[in-house]
Amino acid sequence: MNFQLTEEQRLLKQTVRDIAQKEIKPRAAEVEASGEFPWANMRALARAGVVGLTIPVEFEGQGGTLFDAVLALDEVAQACYVTAMALLGEIGVQSQVIAHYASPAQKERILPRVARGEWMLAICMTEPDHGSDVGSLRTNAVRDGDHYVVSGRKMLISRADVAEVFVTYTRFDGVPGHKGVGAMLIDRGTPGLEVTERYATLGGEYLFGVAFEGCRVPADHVLVKEDGFKKMMSAFNGQRCLNAAITLGQAQAAFDEALRYAQDRKQFGQPIASFQGLQWMLADMAIELDAARLLIYRAAANATSGFPSVVEAAMAKTFSNEMAIRVTNQALQIFGGYGYLKAFPVERYLRGARFGAVGGGTPQIQRNLIAARLLGRRSAVRGE
Ligand SMILES: Cc1cc2nc3c(=O)[nH]c(=O)nc-3n(C[C@H](O)[C@H](O)[C@H](O)COP(=O)(O)OP(=O)(O)OC[C@H]3O[C@@H](n4cnc5c(N)ncnc54)[C@H](O)[C@@H]3O)c2cc1C
Incomplete structure (x- = not known):
């Protein structure tokens, strides 16, 4: 190794x-x-x-x-x-x-x-009534000659304002359960595709609602039908590592700022970094950052054909997402009242770090996936 x-x-x-x-x-x-x-x-x-x-x-x-x-x-x-x-x-x-x-x-x-x-590309998985329970999604594609007619609604979609192609999870011909779910490529400009809502977020990017109303999509745009849900969720394990890398980046940047500030800022006639209370805080932050980085590196390095193992990706995502909330919060604390000001960058890292634990499969769902493997159970999220 x-x-x-x-x-x-x-x-x-x-x-x-x-x-x-x-x-x-x-x-x-x-x-x-x-x-x-x-x-x-x-x-x-x-x-x-x-x-x-x-x-x-x-x-x-x-x-x-x-x-x-x-x-x-x-x-x-x-x-x-x-x-x-x-x-x-x-x-x-x-x-x-x-x-x-x-x-x-x-x-x-x-x-x-x-x-x-x-x-740019968007991925349309989440629906208004089906977030974590993605296998129950309702968007449906019905075959009509050499096209599919797609109807449904998606929610909390990134980049829908600029995407040219929407990678859309859809049920095929109404087949119930995970078995019926696959994915297709739907182009911006397809009649019936409409970006319906625009939501401001804590992190600063925007999320969107997307409606498909009788969109006629060429059959050649189908990505996966057979075993579609399993294949799409296996690929999504890669996204979990990348989501984790973004929260890692937020935490690393906040830590670097806090480390510098602690050595510059003086109180009681000495740099605040000389107080053991802050030294231990910084040491804990450094340990957490390394632990998250190693979990992410392990999952990504072990990936075959770009798709990591579900357990390694879930562990990396859960730890990095939760670590980043703790570390960015501690960084703000080290800045004292100045950390709370928008004039200083740490509040932005704290807000940016928060997305990981709600986007792309929550830590609760990741723990369900890990536990399912530990206990030899089938996973509802992966359709296995
Ligand atoms: C910044 C950001 C970007 C996003 N971008 C996209 C995108 O581009 N495309 C896309 O399709 N989606 C996107 N999403 C949506 C995201 O994937 C969903 O928010 C996420 O899957 C959770 O679904 P939900 O919000 O409906 O929460 P829900 O599924 O309603 O969950 C609510 C709460 O219940 C908990 N919960 C649910 N089920 C269980 C269970 N079985 N056991 C224990 N706890 C449970 C959850 O952990 C959560 O805390 C984005 C979200 C964010 C925040």
């Missing part, structure tokens, strides 16, 4: 760090305040090959691994949460399921444009 990054991994991390720290971080507060999709940051990342990092080389990507994506997202998240969430769509599960399951024509049509940073 080797705990060192390879030379290529170090180079990738440094390349992304340079862009993130020099170009993206200085704009982070402005990007959040604008409420706009961070196009300029995404273009900078696309130019450096980061947007197409995990897209196969034959489709103009870099052919990178899930581990590479973890390294990149951690760095981008340390600079700007909103940009990390924008990048998650292209570097994550959407492009992976297209690369694995789409027809050759669809891969050729979509992936190069994503790699170039021209097309």
Whole structure:
């Protein structure tokens, strides 16, 4: 077992760090305040090959691994949460399921444009009445000649304002239970597809409601039908590692700020870092950060074909999500009253860290998955 990054991994991390720290971080507060999709940051990342990092080389990507994506997202998240969430769509599960399951024509049509940073992707899984219980979703696709007619509603969808392609989980022909669930690609501009709501969030990005009303989708746009739910949820384990990497980045950035501040800020005639109460706080934060990073690295390094094991991904996500809430909160505490001000960056990291434990499968659901494996039970979430 080797705990060192390879030379290529170090180079990738440094390349992304340079862009993130020099170009993206200085704009982070402005990007959040604008409420706009961070196009300029995404273009900078696309130019450096980061947007197409995990897209196969034959489709103009870099052919990178899930581990590479973890390294990149951690760095981008340390600079700007909103940009990390924008990048998650292209570097994550959407492009992976297209690369694995789409027809050759669809891969050729979509992936190069994503790699170039021209097309964004959305994933539409959550519904108004089915969040954690995704296997019960109601959106339905009915075959009609060489098309499917799709109807349903999705909720809490990232990037629906800018996405060109919506990777949509849908039931096929009304077949009940997990067996009936698969996924298809639905293009922006398809008659009947409408972005219905726009919600401001704690972290600063926007989430959307999406309606499909009698959308006619060519049969060639079906991603998976047979074993569709299992395949989509296996791919989603990669997204859990990436979600964890974003919360790790929030915690790391907050910790770095707090470590600096504790050495600069003086009270009672000495730096506050000289007080043992704060030293132990900093030591605990450093332990937690390392533990989360190692769990995420393990899950990503063990991934086969980009898809990690359900248990390793669930452990990494749960620990990193909850760690980030604790660590960013402690960082704010070290800043005292100044931590509470928007003029200082730690409150932004605290808000950014909070998304992980509610998005992409909650820690409660991850614990259910881990326990199901421990106890040899079937998992309702994965349809096994
Ligand atoms: C920032 C962000 C971005 C998102 N982006 C997307 C996206 O792009 N696409 C998409 O499809 N969705 C997206 N989501 C939605 C997200 O995946 C859901 O919020 C999540 O799956 C939880 O579903 P829910 O909100 O309906 O909560 P619910 O499922 O209603 O859960 C409510 C509470 O009950 C708990 N709970 C539920 N079932 C159980 C159980 N069996 N055992 C124990 N506890 C349980 C949950 O842990 C939670 O605490 C996003 C969410 C956020 C916050």
